[in-house]
Amino acid sequence: MSEKLVSEETEWNKVAEELDAEKIKLAFYDSTVISLLGNLKSKKVLDYGGGPGVLAIALKKLGADVKEYDISEDMLKQAAEKIGEENIYHSVEDIPQEEFDFIICNLVLCIVFENEVRRIVEKIKNSLHQGGFAFIGFCNPKLLNVPETNLDLRPTPTHKYEENHSYMKTKKEGMYEIIENHRPIEWYEQMYKEVGLTLEDTFFTPEYELKGRKIKDFIIFKLKR
Numbered sequence: 001m002s003e004k005l006v007s008e009e010t011e012w013n014k015v016a017e018e019l020d021a022e023k024i025k026l027a028f029y030d031s032t033v034i035s036l037l038g039n040l041k042s043k044k045v046l047d048y049g050g051g052p053g054v055l056a057i058a059l060k061k062l063g064a065d066v067k068e069y070d071i072s073e074d075m076l077k078q079a080a081e082k083i084g085e086e087n088i089y090h091s092v093e094d095i096p097q098e099e100f101d102f103i104i105c106n107l108v109l110c111i112v113f114e115n116e117v118r119r120i121v122e123k124i125k126n127s128l129h130q131g132g133f134a135f136i137g138f139c140n141p142k143l144l145n146v147p148e149t150n151l152d153l154r155p156t157p158t159h160k161y162e163e164n165h166s167y168m169k170t171k172k173e174g175m176y177e178i179i180e181n182h183r184p185i186e187w188y189e190q191m192y193k194e195v196g197l198t199l200e201d202t203f204f205t206p207e208y209e210l211k212g213r214k215i216k217d218f219i220i221f222k223l224k225r
């Protein structure tokens with residue numbers, strides 16, 4: 001197994017290559033998000049925490065005017081090579097207010113602390129124009145007690161589903177370890193409401209079966225400003 005452990009939100013640069021090569025995740029997650037967005041011609045889209053820019057370049061090829069912000073400069077460098085430096089925000093303060101039709105935030109909220117979750121969701125809300133949509137997604141919290149999926153290996157849970165807590169899991173693609181911050185779906189729903197985003201719909205990536213269990217890897221919330 002790889003020696004890599006990503007335990008801080010600023011350490012994702014350690015696995016930038018692995019993220020770039022996550023084929024199963026891409027096929028399931030990114031294609032599900034893209035199918036939810038509809039016609040992207042001339043739509044202003046921000047990928048918040050977009051990592052190496054894999055989704056951003058796919059959206060650009062579909063005609064969107066795509067920007068990316070990420071906390072990691074290494075990630076932004078890779079994203080800039082794909083979508084152009086002029087489309088990169090290096091600081092969260094540079095992201096304009098009331099600007100975007102869509103903001104995507106994939107696999108970010110589950111790796112940051114609770115106060116940062118709220119800060120990010122507030123920032124997303126303020127950066128959407130009135131009537132714009134956010135698509136916020138991450139690993140399905142309902143998988144807490146599922147030891148193996150196509151993507152992850154999880155330890156036996158030490159807390160209940162209802163309890164916010166952190167645990168370490170292994171990503172099978174790349175075989176590196178990450179800290180997952182588990183929060184029940186209802187916790188996120190409440191927080192979106194408090195921030196002032198309306199939950200329009202909740203989606204999951206396509207179901208498959210592994211070792212007798214039915215699995216949907218990712219949850220995606222569609223939220224309207």
Ligand SMILES: C[S@@+](CC[C@H](N)C(=O)[O-])C[C@H]1O[C@@H](n2cnc3c(N)ncnc32)[C@H](O)[C@@H]1O
Binds near residue numbers: 019075105106
């Ligand atoms: C699991 S990766 C997901 C990358 C990409 N969205 C994807 O779906 O492949 C998490 C990303 O979030 C970024 N990140 C972590 N904390 C962040 C924060 N507070 N604000 C913005 N980006 C953050 C990391 O640098 C990393 O690129």
